[in-house]
Amino acid sequence: MKRLILLLLFISFGELLYGQSTGTISGDVQDEAGNPLPYASVILQGTSYGAATDEEGGYQFTAPVGNYTLIVSEVGFTSLKREITVKAGQLNSIPLVKLKEAQEVLGAFTVRDQKSEYKVEKPSESLRLNTSLIETPQNIQIITGELLADQQVIDMSDGVLRNVSGATRLEHWGNMYARVNMRGSRAAAFRNGMNITSSWGPLTEDMSFVSHVEFVKGPAGFMMSNGEPSGIYNVVTKKPTGETKGAVNLSMGSYDLYRGTMDFDGKLSKGGKLLYRLNVMGQSQNSFQDYNFNRRYSVAPVLDYQLDERTKLTLEYVYQYAKMANVGSAYVFSTKGYGIYDQRATIAEQGLDPTMVDDHSVTANLQHDINDNWKITGQLAYFNSAQEGSSMWLRGIDENDRLVRYVSIWDAINENAFGQVYVNGEVKTGAVNHRILAGLDMGTKEYIADWSQAHNLDTEENPFDMNDRSYGTPANGLPQFDRTKSLKQRANTTVISQSYSGIYVQDELGFFENDLRLTLAGRYTYVSQSSYGTGMEESQVTPRVGLSYSFDNQTSVYALFDQSFVPQTGVLRNGGDVKPITGNNMEVGVKRDFFDGRWSTGISAYRILKNNQLVPDPQDPDDPDDQGQYSLQLGQTRTQGVEFDARGELTKGMVLILNYAYTDSEITKDSREDFVGNVVPGFAKHLANGWLNYKVVNGTLKGFGLSAGFTYQGDRTTWNWSADTQRALPDYFRVDGGLFWENDNLTLRANVFNVLDKYLYSGTAYATYYYYQAEAPRNARLSVGFKF
Template identity: 55%
Template sequence: MNTLRLLNVLILSLFSIPALCQQNNSIKGKVLTADGHAAANVSVGLKGKGIAVTTDNDGEYRFEKIKDGSYIIRVSAIGLKTAEKSIIVSGNQTVNINFSLSESADQLKEVVVSGNKKKYKIDAPSSSLRLDAPLLETPQNIQIISTATLADQQITSMSDGVIRNVSGVTRLEHWGDIYTRVNTRGARAAAFRNGINLTSDWGPLTEDMSFVDHIEFVKGPSGFMMSNGEPSGIYNVVTKKPTGKDFNGEASFTIGSYDMYRGTVDLDGKLNKSGKLLYRLNLMRQMKNSHRAYEFNDRYSIAPVISYQISDKTLLTAEYNYQHVKLSDLGSAYVFAPDGFATLPRNFTMSEPDLKPNTAKEHSVFLNMQHHFNTNWKLTAQLAYVGFNQESSDIWPSSVAPNGDVIRDLYIFDAALNYKFGQVFLNGKATTGKVSHRILAGIDAGDKGRYYDWGQTSPLDDLSKPFNIYNPVYGAPINGIPEFDRSKSLKERGANNRVNQYYGSLYLQDELGFIENKVRLTLAGRFTYVKQSEYNEDTKDKKFTPRVGLSVSIEPQTSVYGLFDQTFIPQTGSIKSGEQPKPITGNNIEFGIKRDWFDGRWNTTLAAYRILKNNELSPDPTSTPAAPFSLQLGQSTTKGIEFDLRGQILPGLNLIANYALTDSRVSKATEVYGEVIPAGTKITGYAKHNANAWLSYKIQAGTLKGAGISGGFSYQADRSSWSWGGAGTQEMPSYFKLDGGIFWEKDKIRLTANAFNILDDYLYSGASYGDYYYWQSEAPRNYRLSIAYKF
């Protein structure tokens, strides 16, 4: 009986072998660009089967264990001309199918930047930076923070830990996670979104990371490239776009300290079978409190995107972002004391429990059209509108006595911003003899209008019953909580605080390539016209600024560069004398060396620079929220050295590390209010020494495969404060913050847990202000736990 059973098993097994073998077909191949380079990180799928792979660095792909049958292989990505081939497989075949794209290697790098499989390293900028070249060949220090970096560090907004990933960047004044104000190379970095300059006096509204794909920091001179960009640098937030996949999505939920609850949904797919009409939808809802009482920040965002491939050569993308924030008093994070920094508990607050919640709302619309005339020439046109409305208040003291008695004033702080932009630029390639050309030409125009109302104020306290910081009593200010008069529109109330700027510019750039493009000389020029009205004063100005850059490839993975750029930036701000701020002018020089290591898995950049600026604005220490004045300096010089490293050091081991030495000082004596600010005086708002690192390791095999650990630190020394301090005032101490956590991912699930400020240090930033100090403290040790599911 046993022999018969064994014989039956053997017979069935023999009949099963051919059937099993028929299920083991393979399809492989290689995808090349139009100029013969390997097309890495391109999606290759079996149409209608829900199976897709991505090409490796050699452009190769492979499907295993494919059943007998007919298939359509499709190569696709948004912005690419889709390629399809039909095949039949059977009988344990290995079929080789190759593809040649109509795009060049440089065009492809731009298209697949968001799909790059290098976790922390991106090799090419987005199209919104207008540079049709890999970062290795660009004569400038540009650092890109990837989606994976944002997720690993559990960054939720632009003002939530982003800056640790770029050398020399510091953050000024927290403003309740409503604005992001960051400094680089000794001055405020201009804030861009998808290549549009959204910088205003306090804005823009900090972007929530739920709809952000990656963030590009352009270090140093960027006025030519990005229209009115600050010579110290800009950051460009690039939002998520459809990827061209059949369907892709992710949902995540985060809980954290101080009653933080956050949920996000990201949907990405096709709206028709042809794949010409695509969508992306990101939704977010978050609630969180603070380590300070009566302080909260609740927000939600809605961000739909639709793209339509009008033809094989033309892509149209329409994007809408809506952000809504409900938060406590705008100035609730500020603390004031007469006897120095951090003299009060870090959870101390000067706010009140019954203050009316503040609100901020932002709508933005982007329309983008890209048209490829052929593989060498592409036209991009973009229209954008941003509308922002804020209804808020701000506590600021009218006096701080040595015994701690404070008279708190509550100011109205309403704002309305309406921005309109238009851009058209042409990227092209040509050859004259043995010289290649990368050509960029374009037109920029913008109309930025702003209204403010900070003209109403009411004291919460008086001398008979002041608020004492050493013995605080909450809930019963003697004058009660005021009701501001908003019966008139903000346009009427803010008529005398109107700021409007119109600019238009033309630019042309030619990057000439010699010796098979190993030596690249950039020659460029820009003409800018600006008309602005500020506090009922009108001014006009115009200027031509040149740009010269040189980049040399010493060998395929190493380049050295030099850059000279002139600056012209009209400024808005209020000077006590009533004068209109003069435009910033100056010269910018930068030299550097870039290298890709180990087949491009990680990269280093070492840069040295000098920025000379005339007429720079700096915060006036006598200003208040109701009268936010600025000082205009004669001339300042900023010099420094920066080092950035990012990428995969070993399989599973990813590292971001950076260091910056920055020295920014007045270089020509300036007279302010009858007093002379001597040459050599430090400019406000930077740290001389700034070092950061973030290390992540994921176990690659074994029972713990997919688990990992990550951690990093931020260090700043010799910090200058937010505004000018008087003689004998305290300096801010050095800053050190340690963060870290663990994660686990398998298939479609990822768990992430991080602890922030692990050492539980009292961390803050601030400034002296006349006869007292003010600062904002960061949270004590706190935690976040996230779960994400991909579908």
């Protein structure tokens, strides 16, 4: 008994001594939206003391007294370090830790058996919103890099739009740039949060350096500079991840497609303060049409430097080179209708000089965490795209489809510079939570082009006969353009420039533990611009009000009202000034996640009233020398519709994307009474897409999979005005599919496009004739990828 008492006293004394030399550490870990992060790692640097967070994001463990660096990390999030002191015998409460989602892996890249994630939770930092998608009072769809790779998408013009409701592409422009329309008009093109839209640009981004693409429906001008009320698409480029890894992909396919990409990611300093990412691409491709081709390569290095624990500098350079056939050579002309000639028909000539584009961009991004709740971001960027080439059209056509083709010079420089500073913060006043966004945007744009020289390839006596096509010896010979003068001297008045600045502020007020959210925002924008020798200055305040409510963490409803202000460039036939677009957008929607958040759905209904929209002047064809030069300004248009989007994982290994959009756009007010009630050209009334990807996750066939998808467009309007007696575009239906096999390192993928081998095209009736561009018949791509 004495020995037992002595042993108990010894143990108690030891516990007392240990308690006096240790302390307990506890706290909570959340994401930026305030959601708990279970299973996050919390550890004291250089020791084995630590714990994983529980289901509610909390943690608690004991460690010896002393000063430590606490490291909190989670897959898909940027790790956080915090200096702490452990005091003897005390409960050391650590302030709430909020982890930021890593840019390079997207907001909701969760590790599961299904490697290719199609669903994400939050937009990129370049959209500036510190809110999850399900809580945002707006329709925002994100197309992940994994999905684009599964579909073997090559560039922004190559199938991206099938993954989002209501988005269509108008004209092809030789893959020079992607003209995206949604909700009745052109969507502004953004890259990393900067509006790089120009009259003919930007150059289509190659997917080799793209992380993901974000589609923001409805006005986003209050935070994203000037943008159409129809919405924007934001291309987000790849950034360093801090992991040492790489990937190589080789592809080949129909029409002499040969393509290679390399992606290197890693550390340039031992401690990881200096990171890098390098993406390289080279591609050669011909066409199903003779004399059409595309040669491209790109180089995109990125450096991340961690200046201190709270400050990071990112430097990025992107260079793209494109060499392609004459822009416009894919068009086919006929007085009889669409699809008259076989898909291989072309008006191109083999001896024409190619069009070449050198596209550069440099971006510097500085981010500083003021504290755990406030962050400031600054960004400067310069874009320069130089083009030398030509375009093609017709001078005239007779009833037997014999035409006189002409080639005009098309040299251009597209130069942009941008500066942005914005702050994100979160603060509480009583029971109300505030998510603050405020910032300054500035930018200048200049587009200079020379279309002043033109050359007829054919003569009226010896026209080009679409029924008996002969190439190589045009009756009037090939053009010889004079480039002895500089482009600026040749361009004369063909200069489009814009300078703008804007200040914006937004407060998202959260009530009832942030279940009810009221968004109040506004923007002041000043714009000075000139086009074709005419100038204007405008300024306007545009408000924004949104309301959203979460029934639970997987269901929300929202309502939104906002306005837009978009200066336009163009030439009116009467010589008048072009007024800016002003518009109102009203939208309501429901968002719902299923299967523990793996599959997301959303449905929205909207109405956009837009004033002063520019459209092509239907009288243009009366003067062939002025074709495409003049615009027509409408009074007011109304676009309304319903959109449905669903994406994510249905069951283990099965991923499904579905979307549908009903769109109706018409002129509601105009001084020309005969215009009221007319449909505004450039949309499909019914548009539906689907994509299914299934992979075997167990058994002998593990890693094997298949995919299939479709695109349907019904009640298509053309991209131009047409007479009542002219034909409408037929409905559009396309099916694609493929097979793949993959393991941890190797991926083999084969896709077939236009499986049903349909004759697909888009086009318009124009004056007394039709012109259209055909899509490729059935074709295929095979790729081999290796990760290391």
